[in-house]
Every structure is written in C-alpha cells, then in structure tokens.
Amino acid sequence: MTTIEVHDLIKVYGSTRAVDGVTFTVRPGVVTGFLGPNGAGKSTTMRMILGLDRPTAGTAVIGGRVFAEAEHPVTLAGALIDADAAHPGRTARNHLLALAASNRIPADRVGAVLDEVGLSAVEGRRVSAFSLGMRQRLGIAAALLGDPQVLIMDEPSNGLDPEGIIWIREALPRLAREGRTVLVSSHLMSEIASYADHLLVLGEGRILADSSTDEFVRAHAESRVRLRTPHGTRPDEVLARSGFTAVEDDRGRWMVRGGRIDEIGARLADAGIPVLELADQQASLEQAYLALTSCATTHTSGTAHREGRS
Numbered sequence: 001m002t003t004i005e006v007h008d009l010i011k012v013y014g015s016t017r018a019v020d021g022v023t024f025t026v027r028p029g030v031v032t033g034f035l036g037p038n039g040a041g042k043s044t045t046m047r048m049i050l051g052l053d054r055p056t057a058g059t060a061v062i063g064g065r066v067f068a069e070a071e072h073p074v075t076l077a078g079a080l081i082d083a084d085a086a087h088p089g090r091t092a093r094n095h096l097l098a099l100a101a102s103n104r105i106p107a108d109r110v111g112a113v114l115d116e117v118g119l120s121a122v123e124g125r126r127v128s129a130f131s132l133g134m135r136q137r138l139g140i141a142a143a144l145l146g147d148p149q150v151l152i153m154d155e156p157s158n159g160l161d162p163e164g165i166i167w168i169r170e171a172l173p174r175l176a177r178e179g180r181t182v183l184v185s186s187h188l189m190s191e192i193a194s195y196a197d198h199l200l201v202l203g204e205g206r207i208l209a210d211s212s213t214d215e216f217v218r219a220h221a222e223s224r225v226r227l228r229t230p231h232g233t234r235p236d237e238v239l240a241r242s243g244f245t246a247v248e249d250d251r252g253r254w255m256v257r258g259g260r261i262d263e264i265g266a267r268l269a270d271a272g273i274p275v276l277e278l279a280d281q282q283a284s285l286e287q288a289y290l291a292l293t294s295c296a297t298t299h300t301s302g303t304a305h306r307e308g309r310s
C-alpha cells in the first residue's frame, strides 16, 4: 500500500508563497479530493509531489521515496496534469506506444487503456484532431498505462462530455477500491461529492481542511428539515419551545434548523399539528466549501487575482 506524504512543503515564486507550509497524507483505498479556489496552490503541490517543481522547502514523497528518484516511476504513480502533453502530430495509439516503449511497459497495455477510457474507435486519429475531452481521456489513458499504485489527476473532468464525466465518477472509486491511492483536484463540487471519500482543502497555500467528506459537510454546513403544515397552522411557536428555529419561505414551507426529523415530527404530533411534508434537507458539499473558503481566502470568482502576500 503506497501513501503520498507531504511535510511542511513550501514553494515560493518571487513574492508569491504558492504553497505555504503544507502537511498531509493521502491514503490508499479511497479517493481524496483536492479542493481550493483558483491560485490556492493545488497544481503546484501536485507538481512538487511528482518532481515537476522543486520545493523551496519541505518534502513530498510517494511510498517513502522522492518520486524523481523512483526506480519504476510509471508503475509507482500515473498523473494527469496537462491535457496537452501528447504530441499533436501523433495518433493516440502511437503516443501511448511511444510512452510504453520508453518506460518498458508491454505494448498490450496500450489497447487495454484505450479501451478503458473509451478511445479505441479513434486510436488511429491524430491528437491534433482531438477535442479537449478526447485529449483529457488520452491523458487519463497515459496515467493508467503503467498500472500505477498512485494516481494524481488535476481537473480530470475538464472538457469531458456527460458520458465522460459519468465514466470518471465510476472509474475513480473503482481504481481506489483496487487499493490505489487517488488524489484528484476539481472545482466541480457535485463531481467531487460524488466520488471523493476524503477531502483536502487548500486556501492561499495552506491546508484549511483535511477530513472525510461527510465530516467536512457536517462541520461547515448545517443540515435542515423541510416541513409543510396545513395553511393557517403555525409550527414555529411549538418548535421554538423545544429550541428549534423554524423559518417560513415564500412558498409556505418551513425550514427548521437545529433538529432531527424524528424530534421535529414528535413535537408536532404532541401539539396536534398535522404534517403534510417532513424531509431532511442535506447540506451540500458546495455549501460547506463556500462557507469555509469565503471567510478564509481572498480569491473568489470575479475578484482580481492577488499576487504576493505579506
């Protein structure tokens, strides 16, 4: 079982502390989502784990070794960092055959990974004729070529069509269940929520959260109970006596904070108030993420990118 271990990692570009003292462990068997606003330092961290950028300070190791010094790097870790990594003049098949040959991977893996990512029908086409989604699939095929123990993917859903997104949603947990360590960055909260068991959230180069997805949502967003009672009844006064706050929306439904569905149902039954609808309104990962990052970082959509921190 191979973990990614990052300790006190720092990367400074001029006056920008892109990564500012980050420590975490990514474990096998689960998908770890890597979240954070634009410029938070996710790509820089991934690049340092893969030896594509040199840390200013600190360490990043895969299976206890610096990746650049690994004996068999392609079987240790596969990465999707840049969808444009393939030579545009090569066919998809030839691109993967060249990668396989230079890494001493058997050529029959090429057919297997093309099949896995759904590119077999277009394997003879030049990469220059590929859409972004097709290049993204080819990048994923290249990452899988060495059947690696660790997968690191920067925005794998970028440019994928709905079929490709469904494939990613199914493939990442499957690859993790096979015992691999899977680290995936994304800005698509519903995507991450659908496949990530664990989350690392970065803001301005620092770790803001490192917890299971369920814990993260519970800690940063409040679940509510949705309630509808017959016109003219007021559940709020009864519920307030038990410490629950009920607020009516403009469609005549009540949102109740601070209580579980069974407690609220019981209080209403005791008070003889008929219930037409009673349902859990689960907090979403997006709500939790926005609640955390809006107060913790300065980079939000629509605001200028601020370079240089004091």
Ligand SMILES: Nc1ncnc2c1ncn2[C@@H]1O[C@H](COP(=O)(O)OP(=O)(O)OP(=O)(O)O)[C@@H](O)[C@H]1O
Binding pocket: 013, 016, 017, 018, 019, 036, 037, 038, 039, 040, 041, 042, 043, 044, 045, 307
């Ligand atoms: N080669 C570089 N030279 C100078 N600054 C850089 C370089 N690479 C990244 N940075 C800066 O480091 C910071 C972190 O960038 P990084 O790309 O790691 O963030 P990110 O979280 O991956 O963002 P995004 O979600 O937009 O991809 C940003 O301020 C960025 O401008």
